[in-house]
Amino acid sequence: MxxxxxxxxxxDNYMxxxxxxxxxxxxxxxAWAVAPRSEVPPRPRPRSARTPSTVPRQDDETFGPEPPYDEA
Structure with missing residues (x-):
């Protein structure tokens, strides 16, 4: 069935x-078909698997201990 x-x-159910x-x-x-475009919310754009993230990766090297330095 x-x-x-x-x-x-x-x-509502429909056929x-x-x-x-x-x-x-x-x-x-x-109602959706005749609504002005300004009233219809935009659909989210699909993300491609190839699109890089806008958040930079946090590599272990980036957040390692700071190198020693000389105070003058």
């Missing part, structure tokens, strides 16, 4: 059609 999908906006297999019920999809 296939369960009917649940709308991610309102939580897929041949033309639409999305995450919103028909009413919520229509």
């Amino acid at each position: 296939t369960q009917s999908p649940v709308c991610i906006r309102c939580g 897929f059609t041949r033309m639409y297999k999305g995450n919103y019920c028909p009413d919520c999809h229509e």
Whole structure:
């Protein structure tokens, strides 16, 4: 038995059609489709596995003991 999908906006169950297999019920999809772009929150950009992190790596050498120095 296939369960009917649940709308991610309102939580109602709805049926897929041949033309639409999305995450919103028909009413919520229509509201989303006609909403001005300023009201639709931007989707987060996917991170590539090749993209380096913006946080620098902390190598053991970086945080080792400070070398001795002469006081003048």
